[in-house]
Amino acid sequence: MKVRTQARREAIVEAAARLFQKMGYERASMNELSKRLGGSKATLYSYFSSKEELFTAVIHAYATQHLTEAAEELTAYDDKTETLEDKLMRFGKRMLKVLVNDNSALSVYRMVVGEAGHSDIGTLFYESGPRASIEKLSALLAGAMDREELRVGDPYIRALQFLALLTAETEVRIYQRQSQPVSLARIHEMTRCAVNLFLYGAAPPARPAPANLK
Secondary structure (H helix, E strand, O other), X not given: OOOOOHHHHHHHHHHHHHHHHHHHHHHOOHHHHHHHHOOOHHHHHHHOOOHHHHHXXXXXXXXXXXXXXXXXXXXXXXXXXXXXXXXXXXXXXXXHHHHHHOHHHHHHHHHHHHHHHHOOHHHHHHHOOHHHHHHHHHHHXXXXXXXXXXXXXXXXXXXXXXXXXXXXXXXXXXXXXXXOOOOHHHHHHHHHHHHHHHHHOOOOOOOOOOHHHO
């Protein structure tokens, strides 16, 4: 009996990522992957019981692990000196660094968008990372509402709204053939814009009352 190893598992995931990107989720098969790896299907299935499980591993490795880790940091420790704004800024910058500069992640996103309408790829993608991350972000925002740091509302919807603001300037990159790298300074600026709009809205600052009305 062959011993399963982490190195072999990672090699399978890497080869699967290339196969999915080249052939798409629907056309790719475990049989084709085993041929490319030069091993048997039995060995492949000893690591991953289905194409769906393998694709989930690819998504996590190349597209959502950063999101999961960033979300876990939101509630990993209780730093009394760190504000809600600080936490949202750290989360946003870490997320955007991958979204705008990781070509492997971008390839996965494009594949999901392209095939979501005629397969379960969208659900697999959502369940592999975004769902848990949105739940953790929701929990953070719910706590802020309890402390009256945010207006009361549905924390899940608020989490979705924040993510929409955060990715508003990056969504177009999915549809571009080639995208230029984004500097860390620009990532900070995009995150700051999203956080400010989420926390303070788009209305202009209140103007001071005229002197004769004071």
